[in-house]
Structure formats: C-alpha cells, structure tokens
Amino acid sequence: MEQMDRFEQVEYGQAGARQALKIALAQIDTCVGDLSGNAAKVLDFAQRASREGAQLVAFPEMALTGYPIEDLALRGTFRRAAWDKANELAAQLLEQGLGELFVVVGTVGTDHSNDLPRNRMVVLHEGAVWGAYDKHFLPNYGVFDEFRIFSPGERSVVLNINGQRIGVAICEDIWQDGGPVQELAGRNIDLLLTINGSPYEEGKGHVRRDLAARRAREVGAPVVYVNQVGGQDDLIFDGGSFVMGQSGDLLEHSPQFVEDLSYWTLAAGQGDEAGPEQMGSQMAPDLDGDEEVYKACVLGLKDYMAKNHFTGVCLGLSGGIDSALVAAMAADACGGEHIWGISMPSMYSSDGSKDDAADLAQRLGAHYDVQAIEQLYKTFQSQLDLSGVAAENLQARIRGVIVMAYSNSKGLLALATGNKSELACGYSTIYGDAVGGYAPIKDLLKTRVWQLARWRNAEALAAGKSEPIPDASITKAPSAELREGQKDSDSLPDYELLDQVLAAYIEKAHGRADLLADGFDPETVDTVMRLVDRAEWKRRQYPLGPKVTALAFGRDRRLPITNAFAE
Amino acid sequence: MEQMDRFEQVEYGQAGARQALKIALAQIDTCVGDLSGNAAKVLDFAQRASREGAQLVAFPEMALTGYPIEDLALRGTFRRAAWDKANELAAQLLEQGLGELFVVVGTVGTDHSNDLPRNRMVVLHEGAVWGAYDKHFLPNYGVFDEFRIFSPGERSVVLNINGQRIGVAICEDIWQDGGPVQELAGRNIDLLLTINGSPYEEGKGHVRRDLAARRAREVGAPVVYVNQVGGQDDLIFDGGSFVMGQSGDLLEHSPQFVEDLSYWTLAAGQGDEAGPEQMGSQMAPDLDGDEEVYKACVLGLKDYMAKNHFTGVCLGLSGGIDSALVAAMAADACGGEHIWGISMPSMYSSDGSKDDAADLAQRLGAHYDVQAIEQLYKTFQSQLDLSGVAAENLQARIRGVIVMAYSNSKGLLALATGNKSELACGYSTIYGDAVGGYAPIKDLLKTRVWQLARWRNAEALAAGKSEPIPDASITKAPSAELREGQKDSDSLPDYELLDQVLAAYIEKAHGRADLLADGFDPETVDTVMRLVDRAEWKRRQYPLGPKVTALAFGRDRRLPITNAFAE
Structure with missing residues (x-):
C-alpha cells in the first residue's frame, strides 16, 4: 500500500x-x-x-x-x-x-x-x-x-x-x-x-x-x-x-x-445504466492443444524466415518422424516448392528410411535431392580412421556440411530437426544434425512430436486432403541409423517415461529427491539427470571464451537476432 | 535515505x-x-x-x-x-x-x-x-x-x-x-x-x-x-x-x-589510538595491461579445462597469428605436450603458412599432425559443385569436422581461434573455423592479438627463454587462405581502423550519428555497422527455435555450463 x-x-x-x-x-x-x-x-x-x-x-x-x-x-x-x-x-x-x-x-x-x-x-x-x-x-x-x-x-x-x-x-x-x-x-x-x-x-x-x-x-x-x-x-x-x-x-x-x-x-x-454489456465484432473459438502448438510452431518459422529475409529452407530428410514433422511445418509456413529436402543415406540407412523420405518430399511437393555420404565417409576415414562415437559423429557432421552447402549456395535457411527430448539428453551431434539457423521443434518433447504429426494428418483428412506425413515415419521405432541396428532405446529410456522425467526435471526444476518422490525409479532418474546435466554445453554449441573487456559478446550483450535498425 | x-x-x-x-x-x-x-x-x-x-x-x-x-x-x-x-x-x-x-x-x-x-x-x-x-x-x-x-x-x-x-x-x-x-x-x-x-x-x-x-x-x-x-x-x-x-x-x-x-x-x-595502520603480509605489484589480459586468458582456459575434466586440447594451426597465440596460451595453461596441433593445408595454403605452423608446434613441444584437405574437398565438390563463398566455407567446414574428430576420438577440448574483430564482423565460417568448446581470444580485438603475441615473446626473451611464437606469424599480412591470393583487407577495413570503430560501436553502444561525430568516415561506419548487425546470428551458431512450453531451453533457462551438482 x-x-x-x-x-x-x-x-x-x-x-x-x-x-x-x-x-x-x-x-x-x-x-x-x-x-x-x-x-x-x-x-x-x-x-x-x-x-x-x-x-x-x-x-x-x-x-x-x-x-x-x-x-x-x-x-x-x-x-x-x-x-x-x-x-x-x-x-x-x-x-x-x-x-x-x-x-x-x-x-x-x-x-x-x-x-x-x-x-x-x-x-x-x-x-x-x-x-x-x-x-x-x-x-x-x-x-x-x-x-x-x-x-x-x-x-x-x-x-x-x-x-x-x-x-x-x-x-x-x-x-x-x-x-x-x-x-x-x-x-x-x-x-x-x-x-x-x-x-x-x-x-x-x-x-x-x-x-x-x-x-x-x-x-x-x-x-x-x-x-x-x-x-x-x-x-x-x-x-x-x-x-x-x-x-x-x-x-x-x-x-x-x-x-x-x-x-x-x-x-x-456505465454499469447498470449501460444495460447488458455489448458484444464486439467477433468471438474466435479456442483452439485445441495440438492445433494451438502446431500453429505456434508454423508462425514462429514463417516469421523468422520473413524477418530475416529467407524465402526457402533446406533440411535433411531421414525418413524419421522429426524431419517429417519439421518438413510438414515448413510446407505450411512457406509452401512445399520452397523446401529443399536432402536425403543423405549411409551404409546404415534402411531402404524403408530412404523410401519414407522420398514419399514425404513428394507429398509436400518439395525439391528432393539424394546426396549419399558413403564415399565422403570413406575418404575421411582413410585419413582419420575413427571408431565408436567419433565415427558416428563423423557421419552426422558430413551431413551437416552438406546441409550448410545447400544453405550457402542457394540462400536457404537450414532447419535443424532436433526435438526437446533428444536435445535435453544430448542425443545429437554438435555441428552434425544440430546444424541449422532455426529449429522448429526444439521445444517439443518426442511424444508431442508424434502427437502433432498425427494431429496434422488427421486435420488434412478432415479437410478432404491427403496426409502430409507418411504413416511409416510415425509408427516405426526411432533410430539415428549411425551404426548397424541402432535404436534410440539403446541409449535412452523409453520416450513415454523419459518425457515425464524431463518435464519434471527441466520444467518444474525438480531435484533428485523430488523426482524420487514423484515416483520415478532411481536408475532412470540418475540416467536422465546425468544426460541432461552433461548436455548443457552441447546444446549451446558455440564456444565460450573469457571476458576480459568491459563489453564482450555473450553474457553481457543481449541483442535481438532479427533487427532491422541500422542508424 | x-x-x-x-x-x-x-x-x-x-x-x-x-x-x-x-x-x-x-x-x-x-x-x-x-x-x-x-x-x-x-x-x-x-x-x-x-x-x-x-x-x-x-x-x-x-x-x-x-x-x-x-x-x-x-x-x-x-x-x-x-x-x-x-x-x-x-x-x-x-x-x-x-x-x-x-x-x-x-x-x-x-x-x-x-x-x-x-x-x-x-x-x-x-x-x-x-x-x-x-x-x-x-x-x-x-x-x-x-x-x-x-x-x-x-x-x-x-x-x-x-x-x-x-x-x-x-x-x-x-x-x-x-x-x-x-x-x-x-x-x-x-x-x-x-x-x-x-x-x-x-x-x-x-x-x-x-x-x-x-x-x-x-x-x-x-x-x-x-x-x-x-x-x-x-x-x-x-x-x-x-x-x-x-x-x-x-x-x-x-x-x-x-x-x-x-x-x-x-x-x-582504533583511529588515532591505533597509530599508523599496520601493513599486511604482502603487497603484490600491479601487472601491466598486456600481462594482465594474457594471464586472464590463460587462467580462463586452464580452469575451463579443469572444471570440465579436459586434460588436453586440439586446434587447427594455420600458421597465422590467431592460432599461434591461442596455442601459446594453451601451452601456458596445460603444457605443450597436451596440445594436438593440426595443420590442414589446402591448395590455397602457402608454404610459409605450413612452415610457420610446424615451427610453432615445435617451439611449444606440441603434437603436430598434417591432415591435408584437398582430397576431401575434391570428393565433396564432385557431389556438390560449389563456388564462391559456399566453396570457401566448405574448406573451413572440412577442417571443423577434422578438429572435432580429434576432439571426439582423443577426448580433447577443441579450441576455436577466432578473435573479437572477426567474430564481430562475421568474418568466420559457422561450423568451420568457429568450431570448438572454448575460444580463448574471442574477447580480444585483432590489434590486441598482435600486441599480446609480442608481449609473450618479449617476456620469454626477458626470462632467457626462446620465443614461443614464430616472428613470421606476427608480421605477415593476415589471410584466411580460402581462395588464391585472399587477404583480410579485401573484405574488412584495415584492422587499426576497424578495431577503433568496433570499440566505439560495440563497447560504447555508439549509433551511426555518434560514430560520425567520433570522426569516422561514413563509408567505414556503414560497412562496419552492416557487418556487425548481420553477424549476430553467426556468432550464436545454434539454431533458435520457438518457445511453446512454460520452460524451454535458451532464453528462460540460464544454467552454468560447468556444474558439478548432481542431486
């Protein structure tokens, strides 16, 4: 008072x-x-x-x-x-x-x-x-x-x-x-x-x-x-x-x-004097949750493109659900003809994946190029002889180089297709699949990605149109396809469970004791906390550096990215 | 009150x-x-x-x-x-x-x-x-x-x-x-x-x-x-x-x-009663400016390594001044034997550059590998057929992939060697030379980089030791060597002038009218402002994405990168 x-x-x-x-x-x-x-x-x-x-x-x-x-x-x-x-x-x-x-x-x-x-x-x-x-x-x-x-x-x-x-x-x-x-x-x-x-x-x-x-x-x-x-x-x-x-x-x-x-x-x-309050010129209905989130993502991408003067996008199409949903959103934001979808198969890519990627591009009316990475991978390996995770990351980074080559040579906005679950857990390759200027689904947990894909297909059917996303991309088990027979479930808890833990740990800032009290088992909690805590660096991707002057880039200088002011 | x-x-x-x-x-x-x-x-x-x-x-x-x-x-x-x-x-x-x-x-x-x-x-x-x-x-x-x-x-x-x-x-x-x-x-x-x-x-x-x-x-x-x-x-x-x-x-x-x-x-x-105030146990002298900033950079790198459990570093050695200074700092932070210096010559690399890189590694006692990129570049080009800036960026990105391969396979911290002048102007390649987990000189303007290199060499001589940085790396005209005969001065104002404009524009937040009143010529001011305003995205490197939940990564979640807490 x-x-x-x-x-x-x-x-x-x-x-x-x-x-x-x-x-x-x-x-x-x-x-x-x-x-x-x-x-x-x-x-x-x-x-x-x-x-x-x-x-x-x-x-x-x-x-x-x-x-x-x-x-x-x-x-x-x-x-x-x-x-x-x-x-x-x-x-x-x-x-x-x-x-x-x-x-x-x-x-x-x-x-x-x-x-x-x-x-x-x-x-x-x-x-x-x-x-x-x-x-x-x-x-x-x-x-x-x-x-x-x-x-x-x-x-x-x-x-x-x-x-x-x-x-x-x-x-x-x-x-x-x-x-x-x-x-x-x-x-x-x-x-x-x-x-x-x-x-x-x-x-x-x-x-x-x-x-x-x-x-x-x-x-x-x-x-x-x-x-x-x-x-x-x-x-x-x-x-x-x-x-x-x-x-x-x-x-x-x-x-x-x-x-x-x-x-x-x-x-x-005024008040009683006014009689019943008058109605305005319209009463828009509330959207349901999936429609609202989907439209938010599309508008975010559309405006990011417009305000940064991009008219088209490029992205890797793996045949999986993440790139499929991102491509569908992009088609809604800028039209399929402004999308360059790049299939970059390796020796570990299944025929199903390649077919699903091509099917998606065709449904969206997107440009579709195949850039196999096997020869590039062999050339690198003849010099570097990598194994294990380093060899897996090499495949993802070759793909990153190709996506950026499309971006640079055609003036396209590169889209990163990572979802919130994998970014939170660091289940992605820095400078590899994480490459891009905009990541339309980075704030969507994996279970939500599936849900929005289903919603988008259902909406198309309801409007008498064909489904934009191949059913196989929605229903198959997720895999990074960076080694023979790899599945996300080799490295991560089941997504249904993982997403619940992530929601509690990240969005509610629950600590270990809180998560156990939430009813999650200790092994899952420890796995998720370890993954998330280690992933902070990877999520940022840019190198930190020491601040030695009064005003450095980063922590103490906060400028909008999109900024048309030049005086 | x-x-x-x-x-x-x-x-x-x-x-x-x-x-x-x-x-x-x-x-x-x-x-x-x-x-x-x-x-x-x-x-x-x-x-x-x-x-x-x-x-x-x-x-x-x-x-x-x-x-x-x-x-x-x-x-x-x-x-x-x-x-x-x-x-x-x-x-x-x-x-x-x-x-x-x-x-x-x-x-x-x-x-x-x-x-x-x-x-x-x-x-x-x-x-x-x-x-x-x-x-x-x-x-x-x-x-x-x-x-x-x-x-x-x-x-x-x-x-x-x-x-x-x-x-x-x-x-x-x-x-x-x-x-x-x-x-x-x-x-x-x-x-x-x-x-x-x-x-x-x-x-x-x-x-x-x-x-x-x-x-x-x-x-x-x-x-x-x-x-x-x-x-x-x-x-x-x-x-x-x-x-x-x-x-x-x-x-x-x-x-x-x-x-x-x-x-x-x-x-x-107390006061008069106490007589002359007593002296403490020591009176450390003030450091001069260059020594202070150099030591700050070394400590920043040393602690970033220690607190994130890195014992060694890798970086590309171009023969230029930026990578030479970063390597010298790294040697002071962790010892030359924990440095992997990688020379990655292309068809545009001069013999001088290659010699200077080898000379530097030898002076520091660093590991030194040569990974030529010509064959890799040709393989990519046989698929992509890029020209202009896209072809230049391709070279830098192949180098980025190699640096990260060393990082992943040997558990090394990749160092980015960009300085504040080039980062401010976007004169670097995203996912290319900007690759790394830590950038020791990202807050040093280019003219300061030369100054610190001279200081470090002089300090070595004064201590009766040999100079860590080859003189040629300090004195030659800076070049990215991404096309025949390229010089930084083709794209940027002279660094003496550029750094003055950057200091006024970035550190003092001077606008265009202010910069003209500072006495800079309109052409330089417009060039620098255009470069800096366009570079914000590049400097960040990570894809933005729409925020649709209560707590997303990025803007509303600010966690330290180094964080040993796990409860």
Missing part, C-alpha cells in the same frame, strides 16, 4: 458528457528495429479502423519499435529515431484526415533523470503526441529481462475521451497486484485499456482472460486487452486479443496467430 | 575490551555446484590460516556453492544440500580443533517468506552457523542477473569479535550508495569486511580500490576486500584481494590470477 504514494496521478483531456466510444483492437505483427515498416503498418491499420468508424485504435506494447528489443533500447540513436518516428506518424495521421482518431501505440521512451529507456505507451492525436504512460512493473523472470533494461514509470494515467475515463496499463502492470492498476481502481474509470506483448505458452489464453476478469472486477470497468501477434526470434506472440466485461463475460475474442482488427464499443451508459 | 528505515539492525556476539584480530584473506578458486570440493578447500585454507594464528578467515562470495550459480539457485534440492554442507563444515572445523576460528564464507540461502534464494554470507564458529548476512543490492546489469534470481536481504549486520565491531557486506553492497553500508557508517564499526565475486575486466583493480577507499572514509574504518579467483565458464575472477586503510592507504594486496592466503591484523586501538 505504501507504494501507492509514489504514483503521480495524471489526466489527459477534459471531462464531459459520456458518449459511446468505438474501439479498434489492432493485433499486429511487427519487426524489432524496423521503425519505418512498423509505422507504416500502424498507419494502415489506423486508416482501416477509421473507415469502420472507430474513434480509438489500440496497438500492442512497443508496436512501433518491435518487441522485445533487448539491449537495442540502450542505444541512444535508436531511442531518438523512435521518438522522431512517433512524431512523424502523428503528422501523417493528421495529413491523411485521421487527426481526430486516438491512436494508442507502444514505443520506447527515455527517462531523462538517468538517461535510461522506458517501456512507453503514447497516444497520437491531432498531429501530436497527446498522452503518454510508462510501464511500471518490469518483469525479469523467464524470458523477460525488462528490469535490466528499463526504468519504471511512476504515473497512473487516465485518458478522457468522449467523456469516458480510460485508465491505461502495459502488460505486466496487470499481472502484478498493487501499482498503477490498484490506483486506477480508485479513480472512477469507465475502461481499463492494456496493450501487451505477451509471449505464447500452451494454454496461456485462459490464464490471461481469468486475470483480466479479476482486474475488471477490481477496477469496476471492462478491460480491453490488445496483444501482439507474430514470431520474433525464439518468441511467439499469439494475439488472442479480447475484451472482458466487468461481470467476467468475454465480450470480444480475436483469433490467435494471425493479424487482426476487431471492434468493440464502450457504451455511453 | 528513506530506504534506511527498512533495515533491521542485527548484532552477533558481545561487546568487550578491544583486542587485536588477525584476519586471513582466503582468495580461493571454486567450482559451481561442487559443494564437497569447495567445502574441502575451505577446510584446508581454514586449517592453514589457523596454523598462522589467524582468528578470522574470510572466503569469497558464494565460495561454498561456487559463483555465479545462475538458475541452479532456483533448485530446492541444491539449496538444501548447501545448507547441510555448511553445517557439516562447521562440525568438521570443530572436530579438527578449529572451533574458535571465525570462518566467514558465502553460500546460498532461502527467503522462507517466498521460497526464493538469497545470496548469503554465513559465519561458522564453535561447530555451528553463528551469524548470517544476506546481500542487499542484487546487480542485474552486464554479466549479472542477480535481481532475477535472488531475494534481497533486509538486515545490516555487525559481528562482535575480540571486542571489535565488524560490519559486513557482499560485493555489490559496496558499489551502490545507500543501503546497508550507509547504515553501517552510523554503527561505530572498527572494520568493514566485504566478500566478493567480482569478475575481471582489464584495469578493474584500480576501480575496486578507489571505491574501497571511499567506503573506508564513509564508515570510518578499514575495508577488508576478499575476492574470488579463477575461471567459471566465460567469466574470470582475478583475485587481487586487499585491505584498504581509512586514510586511503593500501595495506595489503594479494596477487591476481592465483589462489592466495594473506594476513592482516586489525589493531587493538
């Missing part, structure tokens, strides 16, 4: 007779650093919203800069360019006859007391920056590093528009108790508007909506929740924007994984 | 007549997660300190757990094991007749109000944990992520020992104004004792000592500063522990880059 004293209460605009306010929820996909591209998209959506009669259009958190911008926020020239772009955008809106529209958009600001960046919402109106709010709660758990980068805001802001009092918040501000939202509860607001860059996790939509329902009750007003959509590096933003009534009814729900512009009108009357 | 109200003032022990107190500064090298090994080292140093008459021995921040422990702190079983180990250590000290000794050591604790970890100092005495203090200021800039992981302490602690009042602090607590140290200034202390895990940066020793002098004035008492030594993953801790008198005189200075046990006695009298 004592924290509340610290907030400065700010109002923009004048009180007046309450009138209905048509609000557009602009769920857009931005690119970090691409100020011009992002501003052009804001302008386009603002025009569309205005044509539909919207008086206020809200864009996601940091939509102008892209999100998350990581240490790019620390670059002064970037912050100045973002400020200039916001003003230029306001002027363009006015020029194009959209001066009366209130455009709420996230960007980066500067705390001039310490020259640190701020996570800022601005309101563009009548050719100028009319209002501003800075995010107060700066998450620094999980994928977030905001407390490291930004200075927190100290104001609680109400926008007076059409006689309606609109309290504002940015993302984490509604996830934490107290702070500006608690203060807004005492300021008689008619609406809580929150703009968000809320990264996707399976099933998170329900969590967000339950939270919004709670906040709606607390502030005594509906909540408009606008979320970013799209992939940015390894994060996916799923959209799913919505309006939550103060009685806990969902009034609008935008679809996940696509850009969207939906509408909802804040009525002239 | 208002923050001070929040501190609880805690005292341990009883006031009494002031007596002299002999303090040991135990500057030790620990391993993250290795509770048993670290505890054994604490016991050993405590025994040695006691034999020399010390009544208090101070170890670095988190010495019992190793530092930095990153997300390992979040594992409950680890925190319980650390608590058990501290109590076991206290009991062992008592058993071995060291019960009267006060042993100050850092470890991890738990904030039971929220089950979050704390960065804790404990005092072991008479078989028990006698006192405890929790770090208040949790850095989360640069290499630090402590605010993410730990809950901050709320106490200001004074230890009463021998009638002396000892205020305590952990590392960042003395770097920030206010907080517990400011509070200690009003508590009439005789000594400020701080335990630290302060990562090395070139020239940081002076900064630490200037800061300590300021704090000594503020609290009106000398400062004992004990720092960790050793490499942990990509961080290096340089030791250089010291005692700073309240008049700003350095009273003791431990050497950098080695474990050390030094002594200093806090006199019975």
Whole structure:
C-alpha cells in the first residue's frame, strides 16, 4: 500500500458528457528495429479502423519499435529515431484526415533523470503526441529481462475521451497486484485499456482472460486487452486479443496467430445504466492443444524466415518422424516448392528410411535431392580412421556440411530437426544434425512430436486432403541409423517415461529427491539427470571464451537476432 | 535515505575490551555446484590460516556453492544440500580443533517468506552457523542477473569479535550508495569486511580500490576486500584481494590470477589510538595491461579445462597469428605436450603458412599432425559443385569436422581461434573455423592479438627463454587462405581502423550519428555497422527455435555450463 504514494496521478483531456466510444483492437505483427515498416503498418491499420468508424485504435506494447528489443533500447540513436518516428506518424495521421482518431501505440521512451529507456505507451492525436504512460512493473523472470533494461514509470494515467475515463496499463502492470492498476481502481474509470506483448505458452489464453476478469472486477470497468501477434526470434506472440466485461463475460475474442482488427464499443451508459454489456465484432473459438502448438510452431518459422529475409529452407530428410514433422511445418509456413529436402543415406540407412523420405518430399511437393555420404565417409576415414562415437559423429557432421552447402549456395535457411527430448539428453551431434539457423521443434518433447504429426494428418483428412506425413515415419521405432541396428532405446529410456522425467526435471526444476518422490525409479532418474546435466554445453554449441573487456559478446550483450535498425 | 528505515539492525556476539584480530584473506578458486570440493578447500585454507594464528578467515562470495550459480539457485534440492554442507563444515572445523576460528564464507540461502534464494554470507564458529548476512543490492546489469534470481536481504549486520565491531557486506553492497553500508557508517564499526565475486575486466583493480577507499572514509574504518579467483565458464575472477586503510592507504594486496592466503591484523586501538595502520603480509605489484589480459586468458582456459575434466586440447594451426597465440596460451595453461596441433593445408595454403605452423608446434613441444584437405574437398565438390563463398566455407567446414574428430576420438577440448574483430564482423565460417568448446581470444580485438603475441615473446626473451611464437606469424599480412591470393583487407577495413570503430560501436553502444561525430568516415561506419548487425546470428551458431512450453531451453533457462551438482 505504501507504494501507492509514489504514483503521480495524471489526466489527459477534459471531462464531459459520456458518449459511446468505438474501439479498434489492432493485433499486429511487427519487426524489432524496423521503425519505418512498423509505422507504416500502424498507419494502415489506423486508416482501416477509421473507415469502420472507430474513434480509438489500440496497438500492442512497443508496436512501433518491435518487441522485445533487448539491449537495442540502450542505444541512444535508436531511442531518438523512435521518438522522431512517433512524431512523424502523428503528422501523417493528421495529413491523411485521421487527426481526430486516438491512436494508442507502444514505443520506447527515455527517462531523462538517468538517461535510461522506458517501456512507453503514447497516444497520437491531432498531429501530436497527446498522452503518454510508462510501464511500471518490469518483469525479469523467464524470458523477460525488462528490469535490466528499463526504468519504471511512476504515473497512473487516465485518458478522457468522449467523456469516458480510460485508465491505461502495459502488460505486466496487470499481472502484478498493487501499482498503477490498484490506483486506477480508485479513480472512477469507465475502461481499463492494456496493450501487451505477451509471449505464447500452451494454454496461456485462459490464464490471461481469468486475470483480466479479476482486474475488471477490481477496477469496476471492462478491460480491453490488445496483444501482439507474430514470431520474433525464439518468441511467439499469439494475439488472442479480447475484451472482458466487468461481470467476467468475454465480450470480444480475436483469433490467435494471425493479424487482426476487431471492434468493440464502450457504451455511453456505465454499469447498470449501460444495460447488458455489448458484444464486439467477433468471438474466435479456442483452439485445441495440438492445433494451438502446431500453429505456434508454423508462425514462429514463417516469421523468422520473413524477418530475416529467407524465402526457402533446406533440411535433411531421414525418413524419421522429426524431419517429417519439421518438413510438414515448413510446407505450411512457406509452401512445399520452397523446401529443399536432402536425403543423405549411409551404409546404415534402411531402404524403408530412404523410401519414407522420398514419399514425404513428394507429398509436400518439395525439391528432393539424394546426396549419399558413403564415399565422403570413406575418404575421411582413410585419413582419420575413427571408431565408436567419433565415427558416428563423423557421419552426422558430413551431413551437416552438406546441409550448410545447400544453405550457402542457394540462400536457404537450414532447419535443424532436433526435438526437446533428444536435445535435453544430448542425443545429437554438435555441428552434425544440430546444424541449422532455426529449429522448429526444439521445444517439443518426442511424444508431442508424434502427437502433432498425427494431429496434422488427421486435420488434412478432415479437410478432404491427403496426409502430409507418411504413416511409416510415425509408427516405426526411432533410430539415428549411425551404426548397424541402432535404436534410440539403446541409449535412452523409453520416450513415454523419459518425457515425464524431463518435464519434471527441466520444467518444474525438480531435484533428485523430488523426482524420487514423484515416483520415478532411481536408475532412470540418475540416467536422465546425468544426460541432461552433461548436455548443457552441447546444446549451446558455440564456444565460450573469457571476458576480459568491459563489453564482450555473450553474457553481457543481449541483442535481438532479427533487427532491422541500422542508424 | 528513506530506504534506511527498512533495515533491521542485527548484532552477533558481545561487546568487550578491544583486542587485536588477525584476519586471513582466503582468495580461493571454486567450482559451481561442487559443494564437497569447495567445502574441502575451505577446510584446508581454514586449517592453514589457523596454523598462522589467524582468528578470522574470510572466503569469497558464494565460495561454498561456487559463483555465479545462475538458475541452479532456483533448485530446492541444491539449496538444501548447501545448507547441510555448511553445517557439516562447521562440525568438521570443530572436530579438527578449529572451533574458535571465525570462518566467514558465502553460500546460498532461502527467503522462507517466498521460497526464493538469497545470496548469503554465513559465519561458522564453535561447530555451528553463528551469524548470517544476506546481500542487499542484487546487480542485474552486464554479466549479472542477480535481481532475477535472488531475494534481497533486509538486515545490516555487525559481528562482535575480540571486542571489535565488524560490519559486513557482499560485493555489490559496496558499489551502490545507500543501503546497508550507509547504515553501517552510523554503527561505530572498527572494520568493514566485504566478500566478493567480482569478475575481471582489464584495469578493474584500480576501480575496486578507489571505491574501497571511499567506503573506508564513509564508515570510518578499514575495508577488508576478499575476492574470488579463477575461471567459471566465460567469466574470470582475478583475485587481487586487499585491505584498504581509512586514510586511503593500501595495506595489503594479494596477487591476481592465483589462489592466495594473506594476513592482516586489525589493531587493538582504533583511529588515532591505533597509530599508523599496520601493513599486511604482502603487497603484490600491479601487472601491466598486456600481462594482465594474457594471464586472464590463460587462467580462463586452464580452469575451463579443469572444471570440465579436459586434460588436453586440439586446434587447427594455420600458421597465422590467431592460432599461434591461442596455442601459446594453451601451452601456458596445460603444457605443450597436451596440445594436438593440426595443420590442414589446402591448395590455397602457402608454404610459409605450413612452415610457420610446424615451427610453432615445435617451439611449444606440441603434437603436430598434417591432415591435408584437398582430397576431401575434391570428393565433396564432385557431389556438390560449389563456388564462391559456399566453396570457401566448405574448406573451413572440412577442417571443423577434422578438429572435432580429434576432439571426439582423443577426448580433447577443441579450441576455436577466432578473435573479437572477426567474430564481430562475421568474418568466420559457422561450423568451420568457429568450431570448438572454448575460444580463448574471442574477447580480444585483432590489434590486441598482435600486441599480446609480442608481449609473450618479449617476456620469454626477458626470462632467457626462446620465443614461443614464430616472428613470421606476427608480421605477415593476415589471410584466411580460402581462395588464391585472399587477404583480410579485401573484405574488412584495415584492422587499426576497424578495431577503433568496433570499440566505439560495440563497447560504447555508439549509433551511426555518434560514430560520425567520433570522426569516422561514413563509408567505414556503414560497412562496419552492416557487418556487425548481420553477424549476430553467426556468432550464436545454434539454431533458435520457438518457445511453446512454460520452460524451454535458451532464453528462460540460464544454467552454468560447468556444474558439478548432481542431486
């Protein structure tokens, strides 16, 4: 409670007779650093919203800069360019006859007391920056590093528009108790508007909506929740924007994984006076778990390609389930004709594997090349004479060289096909099958890989199309085929069991004693812990090196990979 | 000032007549997660300190757990094991007749109000944990992520020992104004004792000592500063522990880059009463810049090998300066006989390069193998028919496969030889010359590489030994030798200029306008910015992938690579 004293209460605009306010929820996909591209998209959506009669259009958190911008926020020239772009955008809106529209958009600001960046919402109106709010709660758990980068805001802001009092918040501000939202509860607001860059996790939509329902009750007003959509590096933003009534009814729900512009009108009357809360322009159904995760993976790949200027991909096709699912996802992301599938059989590859790889490529309409590795392997072995695991790794690394040759010579994004179970256990070859710029299924446990493959085939059948993934790839026993008769089960526990242990050890951070209490047998626990603990190095793949200057690559420099800013 | 109200003032022990107190500064090298090994080292140093008459021995921040422990702190079983180990250590000290000794050591604790970890100092005495203090200021800039992981302490602690009042602090607590140290200034202390895990940066020793002098004035008492030594993953801790008198005189200075046990006695009298402040047991001289950085790199490699159980290394020897300096560092870290140097000439390799590589290996006493890549290259090309950069990369990747074959078959740590200038500009081949588990010079700009090579040779001559690095490797024009007549200067600005731009762009985060104001010409600025911005992906080398579960690898899971904990 004592924290509340610290907030400065700010109002923009004048009180007046309450009138209905048509609000557009602009769920857009931005690119970090691409100020011009992002501003052009804001302008386009603002025009569309205005044509539909919207008086206020809200864009996601940091939509102008892209999100998350990581240490790019620390670059002064970037912050100045973002400020200039916001003003230029306001002027363009006015020029194009959209001066009366209130455009709420996230960007980066500067705390001039310490020259640190701020996570800022601005309101563009009548050719100028009319209002501003800075995010107060700066998450620094999980994928977030905001407390490291930004200075927190100290104001609680109400926008007076059409006689309606609109309290504002940015993302984490509604996830934490107290702070500006608690203060807004005492300021008689008619609406809580929150703009968000809320990264996707399976099933998170329900969590967000339950939270919004709670906040709606607390502030005594509906909540408009606008979320970013799209992939940015390894994060996916799923959209799913919505309006939550103060009685806990969902009034609008935008679809996940696509850009969207939906509408909802804040009525002239308030509370009982307003009568039943009105419905918005659409109510997208919830997706089932497998569909949601599959679409997340496809969008992540599609946006990674687009934002890094790749139009095609290449990958090794082994005939196994992992490369088959990745290829199916790639076909959904960029079309089969933009896929180069490479079969790289060795003396240990079964005919079945080769047939399944060719079958897959044909189903997807992908380019398909066979690059046998036997002669290459023999040439290496005539110099190196390797045995055991070193000889197995050699096969995988020859394949890595071939995949990268396709990538370099044709300008293709190389896809790595490793799944979370094998990466966790180090059951892959560094610089071998782990080669690639993007790994579409690296966060899927092996049992989930099978499940998604089955879901994708079933979905195709249900739509009257042919199944993209050969049934044999789904049903056969997994093998790396790096020696005669090899099976994954020679080295790893059964995947059904392994995945349960991994979920507990990695995702719940259970230690050995916890895992035994979970009911897993000691031998399995010790095997999995040993494998996982040893695999950290392999998973990173890049060489560590000593830090001897003030700013080295790696630990203390965190830049987005996809970054279109060049000033 | 208002923050001070929040501190609880805690005292341990009883006031009494002031007596002299002999303090040991135990500057030790620990391993993250290795509770048993670290505890054994604490016991050993405590025994040695006691034999020399010390009544208090101070170890670095988190010495019992190793530092930095990153997300390992979040594992409950680890925190319980650390608590058990501290109590076991206290009991062992008592058993071995060291019960009267006060042993100050850092470890991890738990904030039971929220089950979050704390960065804790404990005092072991008479078989028990006698006192405890929790770090208040949790850095989360640069290499630090402590605010993410730990809950901050709320106490200001004074230890009463021998009638002396000892205020305590952990590392960042003395770097920030206010907080517990400011509070200690009003508590009439005789000594400020701080335990630290302060990562090395070139020239940081002076900064630490200037800061300590300021704090000594503020609290009106000398400062004992004990720092960790050793490499942990990509961080290096340089030791250089010291005692700073309240008049700003350095009273003791431990050497950098080695474990050390030094002594200093806090006199019975205080201030004027004490007379001139007494000197400690040693006063290590400051190292010059090149020697300091060279030793830092050697220690980083040596500890990375030891803590990851490698006894030897392998690397490609091109005859160029980068691989020559790395090999010289490796010889200093593990001895030439544990180095496998591999010359991998192609049709583009000059005779000079081959001779220089052989010369280097001979000077260092390293194993030396020649693995020509021409036949391998032809075999690949008969299948792939690559040209341009793809053909150049193929050569580098064949070499990468060979280096990894040595690593796998002989159990050697593969060293990558890239320097900071070429890594920054992406002037290297992913999965090619960038292959390796450790990159000893990845934080050295190219001009610094030449400088350190000259320093190392001069140092050898001064010691009456032969120069480890062939002069030709230092003086010739740098070339990747991936096509006929290729020179680095074909693709990159002159290194003298390039390194200045890189220092401004990377280390000072200067943007384009800033760089022009720095006086660099627009063409160079644009070239360097384009190269650096495009190289982020290449530098990381591992495939990104979408995050779809609550806890994926990468962004939201930060574990140390070297980690000996398995419970």
